[in-house]
Amino acid sequence: MANFEAGPVPRDALAYFRDKDLRVGFDFQDVWGREHAHAFTVAKAMKLDILDDVRAGLDEALAEGKTFRDFSRELKPKLQEKGWWGIKEELDPNTGERRQVQLGSPRRLKTIYQSNLRSARSAGQWQRIQRTKETQPYLLYELGPSENHREQHVAWAGTLLPVDHPWWRDHMTPNGYGCKCRVRQVSEVEAERMEREGIQDPLAEIETDPETGLPTGRRQRRTIPVRREPPPTRTVSFTNRRTGEITQVDQGLHPAWATNPGQDRVRVLRDRMTGKLDTVDQRLAQATTRDVMDSPILADWVRQPDGELPAGIIERRAQTALRADTQVVRLAPGRLPDPDSLAVEDYRQLPDVINRGILIAQDDGGLVIFRSREGDTGNPWWMATVQRSGDDQRLYLTDYRVATDEDLEQVRLRGQVIRASEQP
Incomplete structure (x- = not known):
């Protein structure tokens, strides 16, 4: 079970905390829910140097197992020296109003210490749970x-x-x-x-x-x-007063804690890894994609889609046809029309389908890929459709299913063939 007492946190828990980026926020609802898996924030800490001081103090406390008393005794004078203590007038960037707000205080430091300690330990425990x-x-x-x-x-x-x-x-x-x-x-x-x-x-x-x-x-x-x-489940509605977002949570869960820090960290790491595949050469990116799709990560995602996975890497000619700057085709929740019709083993074929299949550009800006499959003479092809998102210019898999010879010929007639034959 997760231990909430003092003592160095496990390596997995410390990694969860250290992976976070700094995020300034006036209100604790400015950084909300799952965002805490990748963002470290302290409400009213509007300067990065204040955030950095708090995070450095927490990092040391988590790594060395310092008590709250030690954490507070060392951090309080630093915050006081920089003026981040007591009640002061501050500007709310959302409303433009100046308000009397509570900055640093013993109670706030205790909340910061306990919240980060417990969420980090929870994330670390979840990683160990998955391993065992x-x-x-x-x-x-x-x-x-x-x-x-x-x-x-x-x-x-x-x-x-x-x-x-x-x-x-x-x-x-x-x-x-x-x-x-x-x-x-x-x-x-x-x-x-x-x-x-x-x-x-x-x-x-x-x-x-x-x-x-x-x-x-x-x-x-x-x-x-x-x-x-x-x-x-006794669902209640909660409205984030900063963003207006309405969420449904089970009564008894504080809306800010209605998450699983360990699962959220896995999602963040997957998303970051997917993005980094654009910075490496195609051969390494393809090998990494195959490793991901052959690992338990895929089965976990299929069972509970959350975040993005790299489905495959497209070649330069396909990027040009899609007018895309990215080589990564992403698998994301809600993008496929009938995801439940596909088994985990079907998804595992995607890197080869995308990397080695016949490529046909479509008039609507999409790309259709055909790759032969064994054991089904009626539907001898995998057919994958890739589209560029208008929002973020990323490439997403938007359709994936079995197809007939007639499907291939019809797509050929309607589109422009970029690669006429499959790659070995």
């Missing part, structure tokens, strides 16, 4: 050591679901500011035992020593059943 889910395929939601618990979190205690269940997409702990709830990874055998015998009631009364009359620190033996289905 073959032998420990379930997660158990547990209450933490807080004296007072949120009502919904109490209701979620004892929820036992597979690691890859969608419920963990936004219920991975922590679930709010100050939340100390946690998840514990369990094996198949342990899950079966829990289902038979139940688990310790986290709210059972503390035992009293019969001789001394003093509390022992142990809870009375009382069990509750585990829940093998996700708890009922």
